[in-house]
Every structure is written in C-alpha cells, then in structure tokens.
Amino acid sequence: MNLDTLTRNILKKGSFLCVGLDPDLEKIPDYILSTEDPLFEFCKMVINATAEHCVAFKPNTAFFEAFGSKGWASLERVINYIGKEHFVIADAKRGDIGNTAKMYAKAFFENLNVDAVTLSPYMGKDSVLPYLEFPGKWAIILVKTSNPGSNDLQVLNMGNNKPLYINVLEKSLSWGTINNTMMVVGANNLKEFDFIREIAPDHFMLVPGFGAQGGKLGDIKPYLSGKTVGILANYSRQIIYAGDEEQIKDQARAIHQEMKEMLTSSGFI
C-alpha cells in the first residue's frame, strides 16, 4: 500500500488506529483455545471486531514463532484473512547483513506479502536497503522505543551531542524516503517528538506505548503531519484483551471516536 492510499484511508475512515495482534494463549478465551488453530481464531475474532475502526493491523511474529512452523502457518492465515483493505505490518524487528536482509525482505514482502516490516537499525544501512527495493513496501525503523530498556542505549548522547535515537533517525532519512520509510517512536516519550518532527516533519511514525504503557492519545495531536497525517497509533493489549468480541469492538470504537474528533478539530476532515 503506498503513501497516498494510506493517507486517503485514514482521512476517509477518520482513524489512524493500528491494532496489534499479539495472541497469547494464556490470555485468550477458553472457547477459542479448544479450536484447531486458536492463534488464528483469536486474531480472526479481533479482526472482525475492529476492522471498521482501524486502518492497520500489526501481527507480532514472536507470538506465532513460539509455536514453530504451526504458528507460522497461523500467521499466514491471519495475514490472508486481513486482506488488502488494511495496511499490514509484520512486527518482526529484523536486522541483518545485506544477503540475509534480502531473504527477510522476501519472507515478508513476497511470501507473507505484508506492507511493512519493523527493523532494528543497529547493523546500519546495508541491513535496511534491501527492503526499500520493493515498490509499495515499507521499512519501519526503530528510533525511540516505548520499553524501559530504550533508556539503556537509545537516549545516550553521542559525540555529536545528539542522542543515539536522533542519529538513527537522521541516518534513516538518508537511506529511504517518505514513501518507503517509517519510524517507531514510543508514545510514552512524547518530549522527544518535538525533535523528531522537526527533523522528519512528514514521515509516518508508528507509535506504540498507548494504554497499558502509559501514553495518552490526546498528547500526540500536535505531532500529526499536515501533509500525510503521519501517525499510526498502535494499541495491542488494551484492545485485544478487552473481553469478548463486543467489548473489543467497544474499545476500538471509543479510540476511533477520539481519533475522529482529533482529526476534525485539527482540520484534517
């Protein structure tokens, strides 16, 4: 899915919600656990409940890999079930040398055929470029993540007096364009968003860390990009473990409503 279509979908729907699919067998309802493919059945239920309220889904590969080839087959079914109306992000945080990155790009963009994959920047340029050779596909680079460990390295100042995450952001701007690169920036680090938006005013940011992790949706409003909207706000646990299908739908609807109001009062729609 290209930038124009993504932005158009957001404006049409009044939503920049991304639903994170992290199916944890310890948390999913008993009646689903007893089915033949509980990972898929749980995700299907969440997709049915939230599709009209979100523009993107983000399956987390770890929750499928934990069950080996069987889990990977469930992931394939989930991605097929989502279809082509939503932007699909494989949250895989891969990052390896060129010839291996090419294989991962093949795994995600050809075999699974998702729109985007999250990448760790530690190995530098040649670990990212192979993903950018696929038209209409996206590399989503970790810049400032939402977990406590993001303070171990990402915020440390470099010799140029800028923190590591800003160095990563600046490098990644030179690797890709607004049409094939997004960045991950945690919602619980909003003070950093000022720097980030100054350097990357229109790039899409995939923003985790709302809800359980402490980020507030309203606080992100100043960082919407006038040109592209520029934010996909991810919710995982707060939506997918809200209860039964109706309760999941209610959660997604409430967030959708808040987003619609933000987009309206900011003059987007």
Add this chain to the structure above:
Amino acid sequence: MNLDTLTRNILKKGSFLCVGLDPDLEKIPDYILSTEDPLFEFCKMVINATAEHCVAFKPNTAFFEAFGSKGWASLERVINYIGKEHFVIADAKRGDIGNTAKMYAKAFFENLNVDAVTLSPYMGKDSVLPYLEFPGKWAIILVKTSNPGSNDLQVLNMGNNKPLYINVLEKSLSWGTINNTMMVVGANNLKEFDFIREIAPDHFMLVPGFGAQGGKLGDIKPYLSGKTVGILANYSRQIIYAGDEEQIKDQARAIHQEMKEMLTSSGFI
C-alpha cells in the same frame, strides 16, 4: 549446552569451528533442488560433511522464513538432524520488549530447542533478560558486526568517548554472565578485539567475517581466552558453497586443521 561442555568439546575436537547454514536455493546443486525439501536436504548434506570438523552449527532463520511455514518446518528438521552433540545457534537477531522477548525465547529455547540465539541490543536490557532465564541457554548479543553498515552506528563515539559497540559490550556484561552470554564481533574488525578482550577476557565471542568477508583465521589467535577458549569462528559461504560433499568436507577439514595447530601452538591441547 553449558560452558564447560562447550569448552570440553572444543578441546577434545581441536576445533572452534561453527558452520553457518544459509541455504540459498539459487546456489544449491540441482540434484538437491529436485527433492521434496531442498532446504533440509542441502543442510543435511553440509552437516554430514562437516560434523566431525566443527563444534557448532548456526542456521540463519532468514533463509528458512523466506519460504514461510514450509521453510520453518525445514528449519525444525535441520535442528533435529543436528542433534545434541553440537552447539546450535539460531542466527535470528531478534530484539523486542519484555513480553515479546519472552515469546521469542520460547520459540527458540523450547519450541526449536537450540542452545543459543543471536540478539540485537538496540532495545536494551529488558529485550535480553528473558532469554537468560533458561538454564544452559545463551543470548549472543551483537556488539561489532562484520558488515559495512556496522560503521554507521556501532563505531560512533558516545558522550563517554567510547564507541557505541563498547557501550553495548559493557551493558551486556552487566546483564548476563560468562555462562549465558556471548557477543558477536566481526573478524574483519580485529583492531577492536584488543579493547573487547580487555573488557571481556573470558566471554565467548561468536566471530563471523572470515573468508568471503576478509577476516583471516590466524589473526584471531591472540584473542583466544586461556580459560574458556572463548571463540567460535563462523564460516558460512566458504564452506557450504565449496562444491560437492567432498569439497565441502575438504574445506571444513582444512579449517579444522588450522584450528588444531592454533590450539596446539597456544598450549590448549
């Protein structure tokens, strides 16, 4: 496999060779391509040819994921085929927040049941700790990699006047111990090994970058650890694409021989 067993295996065999399994359909022989599971059959041939000369195998998950659930099933067969006499490293370079890291640890240490998994450090401590809770299992943390992009971020000086990779090394020493943590250091960056050995004298280093990437085996000799041997030298392409089974065996044997001489002249055996 624990540290004592690994070191004992190395000394017994006179080898610290790790064979990287990166099965690329564009490079494997035609007679294997026509089998039902060419990824597995190719790896099986390489394992048969090299098992007596190496102490570790390192399947690269990307080359299997490129074929989806079918590829992951081949990976499972490969790991089963290797068995328990060799140290098995899933070269996966994962790195994610705590609850996701827990799932990846389950994927690699319970489902696939390998000994070690490579990890990217960018997300910090809570992205590594869940792996260290599995007795006898190992986290292998990227410190200084062998690719050109390692110069984009890893060598940049931080505010403390040490490059990022040294900061990563120091942090990771505080996360784990000599019994559950190794580091990736490229063979083509030997000048950095002096710093690294000073800080981590006995930790095992997984060293890629020999052969095709320019590293020379002999140059690593000063960095063997007197206590643990402390180095696993990885060869992938130079061995696995050396030709037919005999030629692959010859390559592995030659490297084994060189290692045996290094270990002998250094007084290990």
